Amino acid sequence: MERIFAKPFIGALEGHVDAVECMARQPGTLDMVASGSWDGGLIVHNIIKKSQQMRIDVAHKGKITGITFADSNRLLSCGVDRNVKLWDFRDVDENGAGPSEPRKPLSVFPGKTAFNSIDHHRSDPLFATASNIVQVWDETKSAPISNLTFPTSSETISAVRFNLSESSVLASIGSDRTFTLYDIRTGKAERRVIMQMRSNSLSWSPTFPTSVLLASEDHNLYTFDIRSLTHPTQIYKAHVSAVMSCDWSPTGTHFVSGGWDRTVRIWKEGQGTAPEVYHTKRMQRVMSTLFTADARFVLSGSDDGNLRIWKAKAHEKLGIIDSRERAALEYRERLKEKWKMDAQVSKVSRSRHIPKPVHKAAQLKTTMLEAHRVKEERRRKHTRAGENKPKAERKKVVITEQT
Amino acid sequence: MDSLFAKADAIQPLRKRRKTEKDDHRPKKTKASGSGSSSHDATLTSVAQSTGLPKSLRSSSPPPEGTRAYSHIKDKKLRTQLTRESSQAVRAKKLVQDADLLLTEEKGLMEVEGDMEKTWRVGQDEVTDAAGQEAARGRKEWRLDGNPGYLKYQDTSTGQLVVEHRTKLGACTTMTQNQHNAVIHLGHQNGTVTLWTPNLPHPAVRLLAHLGPVASISVDASTGGRYMATSGQDGAVKVWDCRNWKGAVRTWNTRGGAAELEWSQRGALVVGTGGSVNVYVKPAIQTPFAGTVSPPLYMTHPIPHRPISSVRFCPFQDILTIGHSDGLSSILVPGAGEPNFDSSEADPFENKKARREREVKGLLDKIQPDMISVNPEFVGSLAPEPKLTTAVNDKHDIPFARLPRMERLRVSGKADETEETEDEGDDGEAGDGEGKPKLTKAEKEKKKMRGKNKSMKRYLRKQRKNVIDPKAVAVRHKLAKQRDEKERAKAEARGEGQPKSVALDRFKRRS
Numbered sequence A: 001m002e003r004i005f006a007k008p009f010i011g012a013l014e015g016h017v018d019a020v021e022c023m024a025r026q027p028g029t030l031d032m033v034a035s036g037s038w039d040g041g042l043i044v045h046n047i048i049k050k051s052q053q054m055r056i057d058v059a060h061k062g063k064i065t066g067i068t069f070a071d072s073n074r075l076l077s078c079g080v081d082r083n084v085k086l087w088d089f090r091d092v093d094e095n096g097a098g099p100s101e102p103r104k105p106l107s108v109f110p111g112k113t114a115f116n117s118i119d120h121h122r123s124d125p126l127f128a129t130a131s132n133i134v135q136v137w138d139e140t141k142s143a144p145i146s147n148l149t150f151p152t153s154s155e156t157i158s159a160v161r162f163n164l165s166e167s168s169v170l171a172s173i174g175s176d177r178t179f180t181l182y183d184i185r186t187g188k189a190e191r192r193v194i195m196q197m198r199s200n201s202l203s204w205s206p207t208f209p210t211s212v213l214l215a216s217e218d219h220n221l222y223t224f225d226i227r228s229l230t231h232p233t234q235i236y237k238a239h240v241s242a243v244m245s246c247d248w249s250p251t252g253t254h255f256v257s258g259g260w261d262r263t264v265r266i267w268k269e270g271q272g273t274a275p276e277v278y279h280t281k282r283m284q285r286v287m288s289t290l291f292t293a294d295a296r297f298v299l300s301g302s303d304d305g306n307l308r309i310w311k312a313k314a315h316e317k318l319g320i321i322d323s324r325e326r327a328a329l330e331y332r333e334r335l336k337e338k339w340k341m342d343a344q345v346s347k348v349s350r351s352r353h354i355p356k357p358v359h360k361a362a363q364l365k366t367t368m369l370e371a372h373r374v375k376e377e378r379r380r381k382h383t384r385a386g387e388n389k390p391k392a393e394r395k396k397v398v399i400t401e402q403t
Numbered sequence B: 001m002d003s004l005f006a007k008a009d010a011i012q013p014l015r016k017r018r019k020t021e022k023d024d025h026r027p028k029k030t031k032a033s034g035s036g037s038s039s040h041d042a043t044l045t046s047v048a049q050s051t052g053l054p055k056s057l058r059s060s061s062p063p064p065e066g067t068r069a070y071s072h073i074k075d076k077k078l079r080t081q082l083t084r085e086s087s088q089a090v091r092a093k094k095l096v097q098d099a100d101l102l103l104t105e106e107k108g109l110m111e112v113e114g115d116m117e118k119t120w121r122v123g124q125d126e127v128t129d130a131a132g133q134e135a136a137r138g139r140k141e142w143r144l145d146g147n148p149g150y151l152k153y154q155d156t157s158t159g160q161l162v163v164e165h166r167t168k169l170g171a172c173t174t175m176t177q178n179q180h181n182a183v184i185h186l187g188h189q190n191g192t193v194t195l196w197t198p199n200l201p202h203p204a205v206r207l208l209a210h211l212g213p214v215a216s217i218s219v220d221a222s223t224g225g226r227y228m229a230t231s232g233q234d235g236a237v238k239v240w241d242c243r244n245w246k247g248a249v250r251t252w253n254t255r256g257g258a259a260e261l262e263w264s265q266r267g268a269l270v271v272g273t274g275g276s277v278n279v280y281v282k283p284a285i286q287t288p289f290a291g292t293v294s295p296p297l298y299m300t301h302p303i304p305h306r307p308i309s310s311v312r313f314c315p316f317q318d319i320l321t322i323g324h325s326d327g328l329s330s331i332l333v334p335g336a337g338e339p340n341f342d343s344s345e346a347d348p349f350e351n352k353k354a355r356r357e358r359e360v361k362g363l364l365d366k367i368q369p370d371m372i373s374v375n376p377e378f379v380g381s382l383a384p385e386p387k388l389t390t391a392v393n394d395k396h397d398i399p400f401a402r403l404p405r406m407e408r409l410r411v412s413g414k415a416d417e418t419e420e421t422e423d424e425g426d427d428g429e430a431g432d433g434e435g436k437p438k439l440t441k442a443e444k445e446k447k448k449m450r451g452k453n454k455s456m457k458r459y460l461r462k463q464r465k466n467v468i469d470p471k472a473v474a475v476r477h478k479l480a481k482q483r484d485e486k487e488r489a490k491a492e493a494r495g496e497g498q499p500k501s502v503a504l505d506r507f508k509r510r511s
Helices: A323-339 A344-349 A357-383 B001-010 B037-050 B077-103 B124-130 B283-287 B352-364 B405-412 B418-428 B442-449 B455-465 B469-496 B503-507
Strands: A010-014 A020-025 A034-036 A040-044 A051-056 A064-069 A074-079 A084-088 A107-108 A117-120 A124-129 A134-138 A145-150 A157-162 A169-174 A178-183 A188-195 A199-204 A211-216 A220-225 A235-239 A243-248 A254-259 A264-268 A276-278 A284-292 A297-302 A306-313 A398-402 B140-141 B151-153 B161-166 B173-176 B183-188 B193-194 B207-210 B214-219 B228-230 B236-241 B250-253 B260-265 B269-273 B276-282 B301-302 B307-311 B319-324 B328-330
Touching: A020 A064, A020 A297, A020 B319, A034 A064, A034 A074, A064 A124, A074 A117, A124 A145, A124 A157, A134 A284, A157 B001, A169 A199, A178 B236, A188 B469, A211 A243, A254 A284, A254 A297, A323 A344, B124 B328, B193 B214, B228 B260, B260 B307, B269 B307, B276 B319, B405 B469
Parallel strands: A020 A284, A064 A117, A117 A157, A199 A243, A243 A284, B173 B214, B214 B260
Antiparallel strands: A010 A306, A020 A034, A034 A040, A040 A051, A064 A074, A074 A084, A084 A107, A117 A124, A124 A134, A134 A145, A157 A169, A169 A178, A178 A188, A188 A398, A199 A211, A211 A220, A220 A235, A243 A254, A254 A264, A264 A276, A284 A297, A297 A306, B140 B328, B151 B161, B173 B183, B183 B193, B193 B207, B214 B228, B228 B236, B236 B250, B260 B269, B269 B276, B276 B301, B307 B319, B319 B328
């Protein structure tokens, strides 16, 4: 019955002229989300009222590549114009009109090269930026306090994130297909993993401290446990094009991923196929995704300049649910759990309507993969027994680990 | 970093070997906490106390014996209040005594002392005396001052006629439904009992039960629909096992002619014949017995008014209601009703809201009529293995998904075998003699080659023909045999019978 009630789309927030590149949610609240776009526009939205709290049309001269909240009133943004700017959005009107002259940032941190990503430390007034190196800055000083690089690397770092429980540990992903871990206290890069394909996005798990999720160019998402980086703990396969962004739910049981194939998928941790799929004709390439702090809603920022709000559970009723209704819903969930092995039931619960191009692409992908697999098997069959052993899918992801 | 690892290890240490499907997924047994059986008692007694009429509606005249009179008090209001209080106290005391007296943790039949005492000698008066006040209210008397064999299934929610079966056995006098698998049991005038489901146009089971018309049928709900009792005009009562229809489990003759039958919720069978109503209970009535002696009697009650038109047990109480020519009699049968009801199945104390909910839920959970079958376990059971397999000598080498394309087509029966007819030609001609017009090989090739004119393909096909894979040959043989068997079965069904043997058959190669 949940398929009848599955109406996940809630609303779209317009305002950006160009594609939405990055989003950040204000920690500790449910309503404030900041988004930055390719034309340099920065908007802080109130997603409950669906209005704009603050709007800065030319926050940066080029694309805004990263946004993060410093604390409950201040916001850091970095762009390709080699600047990191600190904004304050405390004194604004309710309608978000703002003063007539353009807002000035509280402070500007100039850098040597274009920045790709920014993330703020959990408690200290530190933030880290990613350009061709990872730099750690202090909010009060205008020059970076330390540079963290791996000795033999010469790459562009595309994302950097602080660990949510042990905040002195940083992770970054680079353009030469690497994933690197740093520690601020030692001041250097600890470990590095080179994979088959480059990753686009990185997210630490909020509930399990050593688990990190990577959204990769090879249409998959990988979770790694940093205690053993030689192979991922789980592979999530469903996207038919590069996965551009990923974000964990605050519960740590689900995560959302947005892909170049114009879909937003919500996955359950541990289940590597058949996620929930959201798509709209108007939503083009999804560049950034975010889970809200109550784990009930998912935000997606896409190429067409809109920020869309979706329900995390598509059939959830948003109003007040009384105890009898909740008991009935739980009973139905349990029935689905019990009968999920049945072919008809699992078919109904798995099947989603997918736009035709995505469906065709998925079919093509399965045909090609099947052809590869069969060819590989035939090769194995016609070589001497034991010379060519099948390799586990998980072991194929990481090429090497460096320390 | 080390502190990060320590945090993670505290939550979930990194296993060197991950759990695979081959590991034991059964839940490990933990120590079961013994829940107090005493709480079971307290709940029952507290419920028993309050599941009756409200005290204001209970008859207060005559006041129970033991109430004090208070006639010395002149004030009327005070006197009535005091007498009411004292009568309530006496009643409450009696209820408490009953609750203590009845062994409420066991559900059981009545017991008699001594070998000479028989349970069926205990009359209704003694039972009502011994039973508590609540139970004794069930002993009541009411006095009241009067096809041609179609079985129609009608959907009560849409009003549509689902299916109509012509039984072709004449007017049907008795009908009952097996609650366990929703199969309808009909009893006919010629002594046959038939079982019907909406799917089949003919009865699923047809059984000659009696030598006269079938008077009454009932199916036992306590064993999950396993036993059925039938009675005929010839005076015989038979208990059948629904899983094995070979012979009746138990047969006996009643002296009163046609009997009315009913099974209670806990497996007691009541047979109402002639001038009396007999109750038989579970272990004896359901064990097979060779002779035609009636089973050991549990209870009996004389009904002087003939004929007895029907007998029915009240669902959750130990009450049996008998309909006879003079009205209705309600008697107490200890141990007949289900005392511990499951309120999610059927709740006798449900209120209006619960009933509404139950009706709506019932409609939502209603299954399609074609899911009804004689074997209730078939819904949710595994499908039988497919007949067409690639197993050679019953050994599976390669699963279907990994077979080469030609094998896959062959197994699914869609392969185009025109190239291989030369190999099979000798074997395939063995004695069918059906006389179908066979295209010559050249004609077939010409037809096949329409649209495929590449000479390279022809060349490759010729190359392929010379490759003989023993497994493929074996699979082909097997499939050909299966196909032959199917055709032969079809031919027999059509009524063509065996083809005539020709004199030259002795020279044909036996395959």
